[in-house]
Amino acid sequence: MFWLGYKLLLKKWILLTAIIISLFMAIIAFKSQGIEGLQMKGGNAANNLFSPALFLVIYFLSRYLFKLIYKNEPIMTSYWSTSWSQGEQRKSHMGDSLFTVITLVLPILITLFI
Numbered sequence: 001m002f003w004l005g006y007k008l009l010l011k012k013w014i015l016l017t018a019i020i021i022s023l024f025m026a027i028i029a030f031k032s033q034g035i036e037g038l039q040m041k042g043g044n045a046a047n048n049l050f051s052p053a054l055f056l057v058i059y060f061l062s063r064y065l066f067k068l069i070y071k072n073e074p075i076m077t078s079y080w081s082t083s084w085s086q087g088e089q090r091k092s093h094m095g096d097s098l099f100t101v102i103t104l105v106l107p108i109l110i111t112l113f114i
Contacts, residue, residue, distance in 0.1 A: 009059070022052035047114045054107040062102050066095060074099040 029049035066074045075096045
């Protein structure tokens with residue numbers, strides 16, 4: 001789900017497909033918790049399958065919060081681009097950068113601590 005662009009997730013059929021696939025992966029991860037072959041020094045290898053589902057949950061919560069605060073859609077920012085080169089109608093700001101960092105880093109950090 002990480003490779004999907006945020007504009008693709010606005011389409012309902014892509015979103016539904018992503019939710020179904022991520023729920024399937026989360027169920028597999030939950031069922032694989034007791035397998036000895038997946039045990040690692042820092043936890044269980046199956047925990048990484050929770051990342052897509054966590055990404056979708058964090059994405060929707062942060063998108064809803066962003067729309068509530070700023071009254072418009074968030075823009076996913078990139079590292080080297082300037083504020084006007086994002087390809088959108090408005091200038092990106094700190095909220096867009098926070099939205100990008102939260103949706104990319106937080107699902108990975110959560111799975112490290114499970």
